[in-house]
Amino acid sequence: xxxxxxxxxxxxxxxxxxxxxxxxxxxxxxxxxxxxxxxxxxxxxxxxxxxxxxxxxxxxxxxxxxxxxxxxxxxxxxxxxxxxxxxxxxxxxxxxxxxxxxxxxxxxxxxxxxxxxxxxxxxxxxxxxxxxxxxxxxxxxxxxxxxxxxxxxxxxxxxxxxxxxxxxxxxxxxxxxxxxxxxxxxxxxxxxxxxxxxxxxxxxxxxxxxxxxxxxxxxxxxxxxxxxxxxxxxxxxxxxxxxxxxxxxxxxxxxxxxxxxxxxxxxxxxxxxxxxxxxxxxxxxxxxxxxxxxxxxxxxxxxxxxxxxxxxxxxxxxxxxxxxxxxxxxxxxxxxxxxxxxxxxxxxxxxxxxxxxxxxxxxxxxxxxxxxxxxxxxxxxxxxx
Numbered sequence: 281x282x283x284x285x286x287x288x289x290x291x292x293x294x295x296x297x298x299x300x301x302x303x304x305x306x307x308x309x310x311x312x313x314x315x316x317x318x319x320x321x322x323x324x325x326x327x328x329x330x331x332x333x334x335x336x337x338x339x340x341x342x343x344x345x346x347x348x349x350x351x352x353x354x355x356x357x358x359x360x361x362x363x364x365x366x367x368x369x370x371x372x373x374x375x376x377x378x379x380x381x382x383x384x385x386x387x388x389x390x391x392x393x394x395x396x397x398x399x400x401x402x403x404x405x406x407x408x409x410x411x412x413x414x415x416x417x418x419x420x421x422x423x424x425x426x427x428x429x430x431x432x433x434x435x436x437x438x439x440x441x442x443x444x445x446x447x448x449x450x451x452x453x454x455x456x457x458x459x460x461x462x463x464x465x466x467x468x469x470x471x472x473x474x475x476x477x478x479x480x481x482x483x484x485x486x487x488x489x490x491x492x493x494x495x496x497x498x499x500x501x502x503x504x505x506x507x508x509x510x511x512x513x514x515x516x517x518x519x520x521x522x523x524x525x526x527x528x529x530x531x532x533x534x535x536x537x538x539x540x541x542x543x544x545x546x547x548x549x550x551x552x553x554x555x556x557x558x559x560x561x562x563x564x565x566x567x568x569x570x571x572x573x574x575x576x577x578x579x580x581x582x583x584x585x586x587x588x589x590x591x592x593x594x595x596x597x598x599x600x601x602x603x604x605x606x607x608x609x610x611x612x613x614x615x616x617x618x619x620x621x622x623x624x625x626x627x628x629x630x631x632x633x634x635x636x637x638x639x640x641x642x643x644x645x646x647x648x649x650x651x652x653x654x655x656x657x658x659x660x661x662x663x664x665x
Contacts, residue, residue, distance in 0.1 A: 281401070281402045281404075282408050284372075284405065285408065285409015286413035286428045288410055288413070289413055289510045289513060290413040290424050291311065291352075292311060292495045293499065293505075293506050294421050294506075300355075300357070300358050300361065302358055304625065307621055308618050310358070310361050310362060311617040311621075312492070313365045313366060314365045314372060315488070315609075315610040315611070315617075316369065316610065316614035317373070318609070319608075319614070321369070321371075321372075322373035322604075322610055323604055323607050325341060325376060325603060326377060327603060329447070330600060333445050334377050334381050334384070334443075334446050335439065335444075338377055338381075338436075341374035342374065342432055342439060344367060345432040347429075348364050348367035348369075348371065349368065349425045349426070349428040349432060350425070350429045352364035353422040353423075353426040373606060375602075375606050376602035377602075382394050382398055384446035385446050402524075405517075406513065406516070406521075408514075409517075410510035410511075410514050410517065411513070411514035412424070412510070413510055414505075414508065414510025415510065417506045417507065473601070475653060475654045476588060478650050480612065481608045481611055482612070482644070482646045482647040483548075483585070484608070485619065486552060486640040486644040487578060489617075489620040489637065489639065489643075490616075490640060492621065493620045494509065494513070497555075497633045501560045502561065502564075512571060515568060515571060516571050516575045519572060520575045523575065523579035527579075528540070528583065532584070540581075541580065541651050543580060544576070544577045544578065544579065544582075545577065545644055546577070547573050547577035548574060549577075549642075549644035549647075551574045553641035554570045554573065556633065556636075556638050558570065585651075586605065590602065619636065619639055620636040623636040623639060
């Protein structure tokens, strides 16, 4: 997530700058292709991890991430930028495997709280990444990508040396016997899983409009460079880490995942709408106030939805379910930039992002309605390891 965070403030400004002069349509693909590939790759990687184990899948895919960052750093054309993002997108489907590791290691009652801790770790990466990316960009536009490549390589070495395999041979054997997606949707779970996946798609599409446009939004409305955008995003990440690592864990001592997810999504929708109406040059204080709502809302909604989903299936299908969740999220992270960069064509010169953020708020409002319709799944009987 540090590597992902490094990319957010740096890549759009890097690609739009004089070195590449990427158009809005090229920016759409440069930002979005990473997530589009996860639509296909996340379920495949999750299924593979159900069969061969979490550790080898994580190690190989993280090395792929390192290679993708090297290609980005060495890029001299828009095509090379796209190739780097393709490599990173294929290997980036491993978040489903990391989530499955958590599911393997916790009871279903503890799972949303544990997903919150993963969210806190992601939040810390999101704190460090944008700030670090902004600072490193002052030494050269390629430096942040090479630094992220080194981090990914060290990460892979730590996985190989230190991570225990969380999936038992017995569960892997069962996954090989039951490889169908019917294992995820069977047993009357289909309506719950479908609503969860639609919620994931609409919510992440809305949120990804913001992440795709935020750096250029800050540059055009506030005159911020990559370093200052990184500092704003670091604030969002710090608040998110505190929420998910502290406040959310305490709240989830009671079984209130669904209300928290609805409240968080509603706050996020309102904040995205407010972002659209921020006056140009309105000042840092007002921007941070809106970003506070974005951080709090996202912190309440994302881990609770993952926890609700993971409670609905047995252990041998966790990787596939988390893969489907990441696939829906990947489609959302692709559609967000597509929608955002398409709608900015209709903005005035002093209102960059207006229609995009209005559309984001609408998608998040739809997510609220889906969550209201969600039936909270009763935990299935635990399987013997």
